[in-house]
Amino acid sequence: xxxxxxxxxxxxxxxxxxxxxxxxxxxxxxxxxxxxxxxxxxxxxxxxxxxxxxxxxxxxxxxxxxxxxxxxxxxxxxxxxxxxxxxxxxxxxxxxxxxxxxxxxxxxxxx
Numbered sequence: 635x636x637x638x639x640x641x642x643x644x645x646x647x648x649x650x651x652x653x654x655x656x657x658x659x660x661x662x663x664x665x666x667x668x669x670x671x672x673x674x675x676x677x678x679x680x681x682x683x684x685x686x687x688x689x690x691x692x693x694x695x696x697x698x699x700x701x702x703x704x705x706x707x708x709x710x711x712x713x714x715x716x717x718x719x720x721x722x723x724x725x726x727x728x729x730x731x732x733x734x735x736x737x738x739x740x741x742x743x744x745x
Contacts, residue, residue: 643736660740674741683708686711690709693711693729694713697725702732706729
């Protein structure tokens with residue numbers, strides 16, 4: 635159920651914070667932060683869709699097709715184009731969770 639999902643996400647977040655797994659200076663190969671506003675979320679540096687017009691809509695299409703890695707790239711591109719798009723952050727978080735990348739999911743959903 636949705637409640638169980640969010641409870642699990644909260645528990646994992648608290649555990650990562652307790653173990654200090656989440657660091658502001660964490661470096662992840664292939665990822666880069668875009669500004670201090672998005673601190674904590676590491677975007678793919680080699681995103682071929684970063685300038686793609688309609689990246690958000692294309693990401694939603696790919697999500698429906700079940701192509702999670704490509705969905706993530708499109709949603710990241712949409713956020714790079716419009717960093718305050720709450721809906722894009724939400725879908726990115728959900729997709730990261732479905733892709734079993736809990737840390738990225740939590741950071742995105744907090745935005």
